[in-house]
């Protein structure tokens with residue numbers, strides 16, 4: 042259910058950016074980075090994005106999601122490790138608890154691909 | 168004319184919610200209010216804990232409650248019996264409170280009362296182990312509740328909530344004799360991902376552990392009031 046709200050937040054943020062552009066543009070792709078240690082499910086996000094962008098300025102735009110793995114840093118061992126979500130969060134070598142998350146909490150709009158919308162008057166320039 | 172462009176945004180998806188949460192927290196800070204966000208799965212005992220807490224801490228502090236509920240005012244009505252302001256927020260279809268909803272609640276509170284008179288705002292979030300962890304509302308601390316009937320593995324399955332918590336209350340301890348639950352395993356599962364939070368086993372029924380919980384709350388209130396004094400001194 043919360044993907045609905047995430048998508049709303051996403052569309053709102055993109056809309057603000059879109060409206061702030063000096064020239065009219067059409068957005069073709071929205072690139073997201075979603076960490077695996079967040080409460081967001083990429084598949085649901087894709088689905089709600091499709092539904093919520095129908096008949097809006099984002100109609101036809103695709104959502105491209107890059108997932109980032111959960112990576113933690115163990116201060117005892119001075120190494121990075123990959124916790125196994127659902128099973129094992131502590132350091133596999135020394136059992137120190139998960140404390141310093143280096144990757145996996147991302148939830149951001151990375152970049153947007155767009156093209157200028159050619160307005161009909163533009164080809165009458167001399 | 169098929170040239171495409173690329174714009175780097177690097178904006179957090181929850182940027183708007185985060186900004187709203189910071190705004191709420193700034194209000195709380197200037198008013199000298201501590202805000203605690205109580206989160207758990209449905210029925211872990213948030214409202215019952217609040218009832219006990221209000222009954223005891225009301226004589227020491229001036230308290231208000233912000234009550235998030237998807238459709239009803241049942242919990243809000245239970246808490247109104249304690250004579251404290253209870254602001255009910257119907258979240259509708261949304262399964263968590265967000266900072267905008269809570270901002271609405273804060274403004275209602277500031278309109279109807281003098282907000283500087285409050286010491287503590289307790290927020291009961293919507294019963295849900297997943298989303299509330301991602302949507303900050305302006306709290307100074309997150310309190311997660313896990314009842315012992317839910318199973319020792321819940322922290323492993325819903326790690327974000329337990330990793331983010333500043334305090335974990337293991338609730339319904341009075342039921343332990345009837346269950347085959349290993350409290351130590353709940354604790355060690357939480358400790359795998361959260362070495363710092365306070366962990367307090369409680370029972371709202373027998374009162375077990377509640378003194379430790381109240382002490383933790385008093386401590387938070389003191390911290391915020393110290394912060395407010397240092398803000399005022401600048």
Ligand SMILES: Nc1nc2c(ncn2[C@@H]2O[C@H](COP(=O)(O)OP(=O)(O)OP(=O)(O)O)[C@@H](O)[C@H]2O)c(=O)[nH]1
Pocket residue numbers: 207208209210211212213214215216242293294295338339340341342369370371372373
């Ligand atoms: N045995 C026992 N039952 C409890 C305790 N605390 C709460 N309960 C019971 O658990 C049920 C749910 O308690 P609530 O306080 O309504 O739980 P909640 O987390 O507020 O529920 P939602 O707001 O619906 O998510 C009620 O039947 C309570 O009586 C406790 O310490 N011991």
Ligand SMILES: [Mg+2]
Pocket residue numbers: 213214215242291
């Ligand atoms: Mg409740």
Ligand SMILES: [Zn+2]
Pocket residue numbers: 115116117118119132133134135136137
């Ligand atoms: Zn280690």
